[in-house]
Amino acid sequence: MSAVTNPATVGECLRVGAGFSQRDRNWIAEQFGPLDARLASFHADATELEISVKDREARGQKVTLECWIGGRDKIVTTSSEEDLHAAIMDVRDDLRRRLNDAKTKQEPRHNRHLRDVVQPEPEAAPETD
Template sequence: MTTIAERLRIVPEFRPDEYDRVTEILSGKLDRRLKRWNPEQVELEISVKGRDSDQQRVALECWVSGLPKLVATSSQRKLDDAVAEVRDDLFTQIDKHVTKKEASRRR
């Protein structure tokens, strides 16, 4: 089981028939970035507000041991595109913190 599949909470604004697709989109790239932590050190939550409206907003929140709370958001209209956008944004945020931490250790 992947970290995403094990540690992701999907808020009820998503329909149960979408859970597998959301997990699939978030897995892979993001799982590779989270491998440095034990799954128990990671919490993820994805939500969508204002669904199917001009105000739709997808948020992916992440709590990882040793990092501040990270939040990625998207206002993309297509749900799959929004989920992919928050995945990529969260990956970048985690990568930034990891790179910064590793650079400070080398000094």
């Protein structure tokens, strides 16, 4: 497996949509820092994130985070939390879970090479006379 030469990061891939300003972008990118580890296995030029909020700070606001990764289905996470910070954390955590699930589904379950790896034998206890 080859390493990604230009790994995706939140700072590079995040766009703010409706309801957020460019000033909000830096704060959101800080909150999304934990996603960098998960995104690093994808190429930056094939990865996009967009966050938007409908009816910001109103009862019933809805935060939406969309993620596009080349060669994969688009992932959309939403939150209806009334607190904006909580809603942002909710969509971040849901995206991280869904990326983990997608990666697990793509890993081979029945890889013969992995099954045939020889396990080391336990050391025998020394005999006493």
